[in-house]
Amino acid sequence: MGLRFIAARAVSGVSTWGLKNVFHRPAANFPGKMALYVDPQLIAHLRGKLERGSVCVVGTNGKTTVSNLLADVLETSGQRVVCNRTGANLDSGVSTALLHAGKADWGVFECDELWLAKILPQLRANYVVLLNLFRDQLDRCGEIDRIQDSIVKALGSSPETVLVYNADDPLCASIADRAGQLPGREGTRSIAFGVAKSMGLAQNTVSDATMCQRCSTMFEYDWRQYGQLGEWRCPNCGFARPVLDFAAENVQLGVDGVAFSLAKPGAGDAEREGAFSVTARFSGAYMVYNLAAVSVAASLLGCTNEALQKAVDAFDPQNGRLQTYDLAGRRVLLNLAKNPTGFNQNLKIVAQDQAPKVVAFFINDKEADGRDVSWLWDIDFEELAQAGPLTAYAGGIRGRDMAVRLKYAGIDAQTVDNANDLLHRIAQQPQEVSAYIIANYTSLPGCKAALDAAVAAGGEVEPAAGEAPAPRDFGTQGASASEGAASGQNPVVIAHLFPDLLNLYGDGGNVRVLQQRLAWRGIPAEVRRVNHGDAIDLSGVDLIMMGGSPDREQKLASADIVAMRDQLDAYVQDMGPLLAICGSYQMLGREWLVDGEKGPGLGLVGMTTGRPGTSGDRLVSNIALRSPLTDEPVVGYENHAGRTYLDEGVEPFGTVVSNTGLGNNEETKQDGVRYKNVLGTYLHGPLLAKNPQIADWLLARALERNAKRTGQPLAELAPLDDAPEKAANAFMRDKLGAK
Ligand code: GLN
Numbered sequence: 001m002g003l004r005f006i007a008a009r010a011v012s013g014v015s016t017w018g019l020k021n022v023f024h025r026p027a028a029n030f031p032g033k034m035a036l037y038v039d040p041q042l043i044a045h046l047r048g049k050l051e052r053g054s055v056c057v058v059g060t061n062g063k064t065t066v067s068n069l070l071a072d073v074l075e076t077s078g079q080r081v082v083c084n085r086t087g088a089n090l091d092s093g094v095s096t097a098l099l100h101a102g103k104a105d106w107g108v109f110e111c112d113e114l115w116l117a118k119i120l121p122q123l124r125a126n127y128v129v130l131l132n133l134f135r136d137q138l139d140r141c142g143e144i145d146r147i148q149d150s151i152v153k154a155l156g157s158s159p160e161t162v163l164v165y166n167a168d169d170p171l172c173a174s175i176a177d178r179a180g181q182l183p184g185r186e187g188t189r190s191i192a193f194g195v196a197k198s199m200g201l202a203q204n205t206v207s208d209a210t211m212c213q214r215c216s217t218m219f220e221y222d223w224r225q226y227g228q229l230g231e232w233r234c235p236n237c238g239f240a241r242p243v244l245d246f247a248a249e250n251v252q253l254g255v256d257g258v259a260f261s262l263a264k265p266g267a268g269d270a271e272r273e274g275a276f277s278v279t280a281r282f283s284g285a286y287m288v289y290n291l292a293a294v295s296v297a298a299s300l301l302g303c304t305n306e307a308l309q310k311a312v313d314a315f316d317p318q319n320g321r322l323q324t325y326d327l328a329g330r331r332v333l334l335n336l337a338k339n340p341t342g343f344n345q346n347l348k349i350v351a352q353d354q355a356p357k358v359v360a361f362f363i364n365d366k367e368a369d370g371r372d373v374s375w376l377w378d379i380d381f382e383e384l385a386q387a388g389p390l391t392a393y394a395g396g397i398r399g400r401d402m403a404v405r406l407k408y409a410g411i412d413a414q415t416v417d418n419a420n421d422l423l424h425r426i427a428q429q430p431q432e433v434s435a436y437i438i439a440n441y442t443s444l445p446g447c448k449a450a451l452d453a454a455v456a457a458g459g460e461v462e463p464a465a466g467e468a469p470a471p472r473d474f475g476t477q478g479a480s481a482s483e484g485a486a487s488g489q490n491p492v493v494i495a496h497l498f499p500d501l502l503n504l505y506g507d508g509g510n511v512r513v514l515q516q517r518l519a520w521r522g523i524p525a526e527v528r529r530v531n532h533g534d535a536i537d538l539s540g541v542d543l544i545m546m547g548g549s550p551d552r553e554q555k556l557a558s559a560d561i562v563a564m565r566d567q568l569d570a571y572v573q574d575m576g577p578l579l580a581i582c583g584s585y586q587m588l589g590r591e592w593l594v595d596g597e598k599g600p601g602l603g604l605v606g607m608t609t610g611r612p613g614t615s616g617d618r619l620v621s622n623i624a625l626r627s628p629l630t631d632e633p634v635v636g637y638e639n640h641a642g643r644t645y646l647d648e649g650v651e652p653f654g655t656v657v658s659n660t661g662l663g664n665n666e667e668t669k670q671d672g673v674r675y676k677n678v679l680g681t682y683l684h685g686p687l688l689a690k691n692p693q694i695a696d697w698l699l700a701r702a703l704e705r706n707a708k709r710t711g712q713p714l715a716e717l718a719p720l721d722d723a724p725e726k727a728a729n730a731f732m733r734d735k736l737g738a739k
Pocket residue numbers: 504547548549550551554581582583584639640641642
């Protein structure tokens with residue numbers, strides 16, 4: 001036993017005592033953090049406590065549930081388990097759990113995706129269970145490719161660790177593919193699990209993997225479950241969902257629960273006899289994947305079906321995730337959702353309940369949530385229109401952004417100050433109205449505390465003063481774009497170029513904003529989504545929008561876009577309005593660079609984009625600009641590796657006026673470009689949601705073009721009530737210190 005290790009243990013002992021007895025705080029991270037300073041190899045020195053070994057659980061969604069449940073199954077089987085149950089998933093959390101534990105049979109550790117590379121080389125876990133990878137906290141992670149690289153590196157550092165992965169997710173399968181080729185891992189197998197057949201769910205708009213990571217060809221799907229999960233195949237190189245070692249079959253998805261059996265498709269009859277079956281009272285397709293992952297791991301660790309089912313039946317972590325409350329007879333469901341896929345899954349749960357209800361969304365933007373909330377626009381809130389009558393509320397630090405998002409989904413939401421305020425308003429509703437509270441990472445504890453306190457006080461909550469809003473059926477009200485189209489006028493045609501590739505940070509939200517702002521004015525609009533491989537004649541188009549994307553997708557999209565160069569040039573010269581964000585803004589110039597490789601641009605604007613370092617060397621920040629196009633500063637969010645330089649005399653979109661944010665590059669304090677009716681910018685947000693004047697500037701240009709093109713009289717852009725948009729803008733402007 002080394003001196004460092006002895007000192008590290010002493011430091012951790014003192015800090016645990018101090019936290020618990022002096023500060024009365026749980027000690028889930030800090031003792032391990034202190035001890036790691038003293039002995040950086042602490043996890044390696046402690047792993048001997050785990051007599052049979054360990055399992056790491058990684059993935060964007062479901063880590064805490066899967067690791068807690070797996071630990072429960074093992075404990076039900078009579079095993080002694082160490083687990084970082086509260087979700088402290090960095091090396092400090094894993095160290096703390098190990099420091100506090102005695103001898104055990106198994107360690108089950110939830111690990112942050114980027115921290116696995118620190119934890120695994122020391123822990124040398126028997127298994128890594130990889131659940132899924134979705135866009136989440138990209139301000140911390142950059143682009144999803146970086147997370148994949150980091151997990152592959154981690155697996156390379158522990159060659160005996162068996163990877164158990166969700167093969168329905170091409171991003172996980174691609175990690176297994178790459179890990180299989182690493183030197184030292186030739187003899188280590190990977191185990192694929194998935195869901196055998198389609199669950200028949202409606203598809204969401206954004207998917208995080210549309211193209212093959214081996215050869216950059218678009219995938220084909222026999223079915224998609226949600227996000228990018230499904231039965232996928234590359235038509236070019238043959239990379240496809242691997243044969244499943246474990247498959248969830250006979251899946252039943254109900255309002256009150258899920259059930260399936262877990263089979264080994266390639267196994268003989270004897271093994272099939274022993275196949276697991278699981279029934280759980282949690283709803284949502286994502287719970288099928290979580291439970292499948294737990295079942296596979298439990299089976300690999302030698303647990304019985306009985307132990308699994310018993311643990312699932314007893315599972316009630318009381319951590320605010322899918323937690324049901326009874327507030328004096330009223331049902332309230334609280335759940336965590338921290339990224340678009342998690343949110344979309346929650347909306348499906350809400351939509352299963354057709355009765356009148358309250359739905360509240362709490363959104364914070366603290367460090368652990370990610371400072372950017374553009375991703376709210378990658379969520380299909382429009383589906384709430386199918387959810388029957390509801391009263392909607394928005395809260396949290398970025399509740400104003402949430403309210404704007406709901407407004408453009410046709411739902412008018414009131415903002416609330418905090419969870420208590422919400423509970424008072426819920427108390428105004430008739431008893432039979434249930435409530436759904438969906439909160440992101442740091443806003444969840446406040447909601448849980450308010451609900452726990454209300455239950456402890458007997459479930460009665462004082463109603464707020466004033467009249468309760470009646471639940472409204474959002475499916476049947478409001479002007480929709482299609483209604484406008486029936487008016488016989490030639491619609492304003494908006495082309496959304498390559499949304500299947502260029503769709504980061506809610507950029508598609510810009511199109512929703514444009515479309516709705518026309519619909520509210522009774523002007524018919526038609527959106528043409530031009531996917532990879534599709535063609536369009538731009539002479540019949542009035543407005544073009546193209547978004548940003550990770551490097552890989554950008555490369556594929558740039559080939560499509562460069563092939564349209566002559567058409568785009570004619571459109572721009574003819575004063576056609578065009579909005580290009582981030583990745584596609586870069587393509588307007590002469591060239592752009594990806595990790596040293598040159599990409600040809602459109603050459604429409606006098607500018608060029610280079611890259612000083614790797615894709616990890618990024619400009620990531622909230623940002624505000626002064627632009628001649630608006631009265632108030634323009635607010636947005638940037639996350640890019642490229643640095644753009646405008647030629648002498650070329651006009652920027654705006655000047656950076658915030659405390660944070662750099663825009664085009666580190667030197668010029670400018671962002672974007674304005675050229676004829678072209679607007680290029682690094683600002684996501686999406687840009688137009690909090691800057692409606694820019695939306696209307698683009699729409700005014702589009703109406704002029706439409707009138708010229710069709711011979712119709714020029715439609716008028718009547719003023720709209722932009723109070724929610726202005727409130728969201730003002731909040732960010734102040735926060736960023738923008739003048
Ligand atoms: N991949 C490009 C870059 O990093 C664009 C990123 C984006 O659109 N957010 O520069």
